[in-house]
Amino acid sequence: MPEDYKPAGGREAVRARAAAARPPQRKRPGELTFFIVLVDVLAILRVLGALFIVVGGIAATAGGARGDISLVGATVLALGLVVGLIYLGVLVVWHFLWNGHNWARMTMGVLMVLAILQSLPINPMQTPRTGAAGIVPWLQILIAALFIVVLLRQDVKDYCSG
Numbered sequence: 001m002p003e004d005y006k007p008a009g010g011r012e013a014v015r016a017r018a019a020a021a022r023p024p025q026r027k028r029p030g031e032l033t034f035f036i037v038l039v040d041v042l043a044i045l046r047v048l049g050a051l052f053i054v055v056g057g058i059a060a061t062a063g064g065a066r067g068d069i070s071l072v073g074a075t076v077l078a079l080g081l082v083v084g085l086i087y088l089g090v091l092v093v094w095h096f097l098w099n100g101h102n103w104a105r106m107t108m109g110v111l112m113v114l115a116i117l118q119s120l121p122i123n124p125m126q127t128p129r130t131g132a133a134g135i136v137p138w139l140q141i142l143i144a145a146l147f148i149v150v151l152l153r154q155d156v157k158d159y160c161s162g
Helices: 010-021 030-062 071-098 102-119 132-151 154-161
Strands: none
Touching: 030 071, 030 132, 030 154, 071 102, 102 132, 102 154
């Protein structure tokens, strides 16, 4: 290209054409933003918790007197890695939901149903939890159920489909 090349219409015209080519910005529903931020914070805390589990697993595997790997330490290490990868995956899905991808909305709906099923106190052999420990599963169920309601709202569907 010659050095004195100028696109037709100058810089302003090029910027205007580029802005016109971009899709229009959609307004994210406030409830969706609230739940995305809430669950992002919880997922980040769980990734940090998984990091502590990994560190504990490393310490347990390295703690053998003869240098042999402790089975408990290796299990804790593997558990920490799996939990960390799951919640990193959740953060990735949240990123796409933040940007309005419909597949991310459906995936989060499925994950919230699984969270509800996981939190249900259905084991009759389990000792009933009391105090704060008994409230936590019900709070998890409440948050997941409310989030499912938000995901099923028409304005959220419109935001994620367009």
